[in-house]
Amino acid sequence: MFVLDAKSERIVALLLAALMAATRIHHFGVGAIAPDASTGVFLLAGLMLASPLWFAAFAVEALLLDVVAIGAVGVADACMTLGYWTLFAGYLALWYAGRVARPIQKLDLLNGGKLLSLAAGGTVLFFVISNLGYYFGGGYDQSMGAVEYVSRVSRYFSFYLFVTLAYVAVGVIVFVAATRLFPGARLAAR
DSSP states (O other): OBBBHHHHHHHHHHHHHHHHHHHHHHHHOOOOSSSOOHHHHHHHHHHHHOTHHHHHHHHHHHHHHHHHHHOOOOOOOOOSSGGGGGHHHHHHHHHHHHHHHTOOOOSSHHHHHHHHHHHHHHHHHHHHHHHHHHHHHHHHHSSOOOOHHHHHGGGGHHHHHHHHHHHHHHHHHHHHHHHHHGGGGGOOOO
């Protein structure tokens, strides 16, 4: 169901890249366009884009946006620790969750539940991986106990989950609407 022709795939990639660019700097506290769409972008990229090279492209985009946010915009670099690099392992979990859902042929109640479960599972993995990286890579394991750290960061989980699922839901709705309006944009296998 989520398979596109090459032209449509490039359009989806461009839209996802623009969405990340428009919302990512907010992740670092600047602007208020919308919540950071990065988690949703990586999941939707896994779901809708055929080549794994798109994962690398979005990872490079995320890194470059962070460099711009810190260097040019002047956002504080408190999150830039050795643990920063674990974000990309978390993004890979999101991308893979989308990839696992890619073969879904029909979006009925059962497959919708499967997609929802994969999106939620990918978000859980992202949250755990990125926070473990920040905890150990940022030196918090030396200054704060694990229980205290978990209690501090766990309050953000529901927001991450909601935002990711909201972006994925909107992305799937737009995808379904667009492929019904332009049925030639999908291919049987790619």
